[in-house]
Every structure is written in C-alpha cells, then in structure tokens.
Amino acid sequence: MRRGEGIIGIGEALRIETSGATRIEDAARAWRTVAAAADVDDRVGLPGSGLVAFGAIAFADESAATSVLVVPEIVLGRRDGRAWVTRIERADAASEPPAPVELPAPAPKRDVPRVRFDPGSVPPEAYTAAVEEAVRRIDAGEFEKVVLARELRGRLQEDAGLRAALAKLADDYPDTWVFAVDGLIGASPETLVRVDHGTVSARVLAGTASRGADAASDRAQAARLAASHKDLAEHALAVESAVLTLAPHTARLDASPEPFTLQLPNLWHLATDLKGTLGDGSSSLELARAMHPTAAVAGTPRDVALRAIAELEGFDRGRYAGPVGWVDADGDGEWAIALRCAQVEPDGTVHAYAGCGIVHDSVSAEELAETDMKFRPIVEAFGAPPPSPPVPPVAPVE
C-alpha cells in the first residue's frame, strides 16, 4: 500500500518456495509457468488487478531464510479511485461452480502491540567495530562501499497480530511502500523496480541526513545533504549501478538529472528516479533478479562487498534488504527493497533490521546513530519508544 492505494491478499491458493543462488530466477520461472496456465478474467486492467503473487525474497544466496511467492485466494485492490475484488481458485480445486465472493470479517482492531527491542546478535559496540574495520578495508583499496546492518530482537505476544503495526506504518509513512508478506513487515522508501505496461521505473536512494529540530535547521540539513561530497559520491555509485543493470533490459532509460532530497518523517534521503521503456519482455521479477542486490544495500563492487558483509555483519539478513512486492500474470509488478522492516517468526520473535552505506569517510558513531533513525518506523510500529528522540513536526520543504 502507498498513499492509500495498493493491494491486499487474503488466504493462500498457492505457495512457491525457493532458496539458494537461483532463488529469484527459480521463482520467476515457476511464476511464468503458473501464469501461462492460468485462465484470467480481469475486467479492471489496473496495476495489481487480475492474478497476482506476493513475494519476499531472501537477501543472500547462502541465507537460511526461504524466498516465497504467495498467490492469495482473494485480493482487495484500490487504485486511481477504483476498487476491486479478485478471486483466485486452483483449477484442481474447482470441481463445483464458484460460490459468490465472501469476504472474511476483518481481524479485530487492536492497540499497537508493546514489543521491547534488545540488541540481537550484534551489540552497538560490535557494529561500530565492524564499521571501523570496513573503513580500514576501503582505505586499503579492497572496495569502495559496503552496507553494514544491525539487528534488533523483540517478542510479539502470540495473539497480538500485525494489523495495528501495519496500520501505524501506513498512517505514519504514507509516502513509503508499506508491506506485509509472510511475516515480513515494513515501510520502504525505495523501489527496486516497477513494470507497468512496458514502462520500467525505479527509485534509487543513498545518502541520509537526520531531520532538523525546527524548520530552519531542517532545511539546512536537507541543503547540507544535497551538497555533501560523501553522500553525493555514495549516491552516484548507487545510481550508476542501477542504470548499468537496467540498460540491457530497457529500450530507453532516463534518470532525474540531479538527485533530489526526499523528506520522510524520520530522515532525509538523496533520491534519483529512473524511468524507461522495457526492451526485452522481462517480467518485474526477472528485473528484480537482475537488480538485486543494488549498491544501496550491498555496496561496490558488488561481489567484494557481499563477501565483506558475510564476514563483518555477524548475522543472516534473512529477507531484510531483499526484494518484496508483487507480480501479475503479465509480469508487471512492483518490487520494493525490504527496508525499515522486521521479520516476525511464527513463534512471535521479531527481528528488526537497519543498515548504512559505509564509504571511506564514514564515522562509526554517526553510522550507528543513522541506524537508530532508520529503526524508528518499525520499532514504533511495534509500540517501542523511538531509539533516538523524536523530531518535532516541521513544515514540508520544497
């Protein structure tokens, strides 16, 4: 969901699980087979109408987490002032004429659960030590940038459910992509890739600043970010890698000429929007496979950065920083990068994640503070106090 529009799935008609280095292409291939066999009656023709699968993909090839595509039984959608219901049935289950769509009663509305978060496997001192080691390796010329993350752990009461947390994310962060797929819940400001009727688009983020305490200092923070050599260099790496990756799949690809400052309630980001025309008939999931992992969540060069993450980070990212989104029967879809998020396990354990791009002039204490800002949406959605003092609301800045 974003700005009150999007799709919600109920039930599970089909589940495709994959893992390992080929997890995205295996899922994409399985989805092509399902979509080719499906009989789709879509009278709405908007993004997300008709047959869809929701997906959450593990970040790393070697992750113990499974990657999943879930085809719901019912989809509720709303876009461009229209609302629709899609029902999906398996051909092998439909022996009787389909009954009219009956929507289940909504889950009870509860208060936001109260989850207390503690450092998971990586305490703050271990995080700053890892950042310092990454900077040493960058200065030694091993790589240019690596993204290092932290994990916080909490416990959700068994009956609490995710509805209140999800509603809070959607209320507090309306400009982000709010998602909940197979226990992975969050509010991401960054798309990996979107495909809609032959149009390809993406929003690349890299470079972060805190919000100011009042309107003047807030504007100064944005201006400083837009002029910061460190952040602009980091941003340029991320845009370049996205453009190079999408180029072979697009007939034409334009990037906004200068990065713009994207204002979120918890921080500022440098952002670039990419837009182009699909050139090779790839599905959104196939493009997600080509794009993942971007420099925004892995680093540059990609392979060396991934090895450094495996060595320095100290935990399995699971589906954090992986693609999360949906794909339809034509291959159109929207994939965000799973950021500002948590994975809720069936036993109620909540793993929340946040990370930062480390470059040669990164300062470990500042990166630690930046992870706290990035944890804010998800820990507050679970009723925990913000890790850093909340920023008073200020007027939006052009």
Ligand SMILES: C=C(O[C@@H]1C=C(C(=O)O)C=C[C@H]1O)C(=O)O
């Ligand atoms: C890695 C995260 O965020 C990414 C890193 C950013 C940065 O280092 O400036 C900015 C946005 C995201 O691309 C995260 O939120 O966990």
